[in-house]
Amino acid sequence: MAQDPEPDLRGLITARRAELEVQAEKLSQQLQEVRDELEELAVAERVARRLAEQVRTEAERTATGPAGQVAGRAVLAVPPRERGMDEAVLPADYQRIMEVERRADGPVMVKQVCGELGIASAPARSEAMRAKLNQLVERGWLRKLVDGKFTTTL
Template sequence: MIAERVPNRPAEQDRVVAVAPPLVVGRAVLLIPHRGENSDVAALPEDYRKILALVREADGPVQVRAVGERLGLDTSVRGKLEPLRANMTKFADRGWLHKRPDGHFAARR
């Protein structure tokens, strides 16, 4: 009997690991909380406050690339901007920003 050895493929070596949200006394904590009437920017982590401040300082709706440039990210590689785009989308989903159909983001006042 002849056995054939098949090397591991790179795709099989990659594993997706689910990251649980941070817990405080057994409860999950959102890094970007939902915005309410009494919500304060101070409730956000510092990195998120910077993103929100840059969008609010802009004259109008901004692209993710423009925010990334102001934050000093490498904007020549699209993949470097995807985490920022995800965070800005979370801001929009939770009421801090408005995401326009053209992909630009604007501040909610």
């Protein structure tokens, strides 16, 4: 008597369906993990963009110097140096930087200025000091040498 091939076929189909359902579940989990990571990357990208914009804005503000008001007119906190102009026109923190420069035996490095003023040598602090020194260079109060050191223009 011949055996009915249909029951064997049903068993194979059922087994294959179970394998595919397990594989589909694994793929579904992997897809969800990929989607979660894509969302995390999108959030990280937005945060990085915001931080970059803040840094850019702060750099622009530092480069142009904080503006103040004198007689209702906007003026730069660090004015361009003109002949006969005294350091007294500079804000107090810039006057202290100029004092360190004058007392030095020669050109100074950023870390020397920080040390003389009692400012921590952490990168954020030294970069803020470098920005101030560069601003004094841009406005004609100091010179920056090729080795990165700063000196008075006198």
